[in-house]
Amino acid sequence: MRKIQLGEHRFTEVRVLDEPGTGGANHLYNICGGEDGSLFAHIEFQDGSIKENEINGCHQEDLLIVVLDRLQSFQRGEFGCRENALAITKIEEALHWLNHRTQDRQNRGVEGTSKQ
Known part of the structure; x- marks a missing residue:
């Protein structure tokens, strides 16, 4: 897991959950926050091309x-x-x-x- 250190994160934290895939981009992210580190959002990006892998993310x-x-x-x-x-x-x-x-x-x- 890697934390993204960009902007001001007083209340939330963006975490990268996977290793870069084809093309060098990551696909899985969590946005957490609050005093207990609650999960606010889980984001799954498309992993691989649509024609070769179908739609599997945003x-x-x-x-x-x-x-x-x-x-x-x-x-x-x-x-x-x-x-x-x-x-x-x-x-x-x-x-x-x-x-x-x-x-x-x-x-x-x-x-x-x-x-x-």
């Missing part, structure tokens, strides 16, 4: 969409602020570029495979 886009929805909800309420607006823009940009990569892979006929 994608980073899924988590970005969850955070985007949450920030947009804050913006519609009393907690709207410039910082949230900037974060929304950057998440939308990240989704744009990830989708651009997917489109490129579709156009080259390699989406869902281990081919680059």
Whole structure:
């Protein structure tokens, strides 16, 4: 297990549970917190290509969409602020570029495979 030391973790801790797989990425994460280290979220990312391994986990886009929805909800309420607006823009940009990569892979006929 490895702890991710990024940002401020006064209340929660992100833990990587597995070793990097194909492509160098990890697939299993826990988000824990509270005084007793309770498990708040367990995240399983896709492990291997979909065509070769079927769907076996979520994608980073899924988590970005969850955070985007949450920030947009804050913006519609009393907690709207410039910082949230900037974060929304950057998440939308990240989704744009990830989708651009997917489109490129579709156009080259390699989406869902281990081919680059």
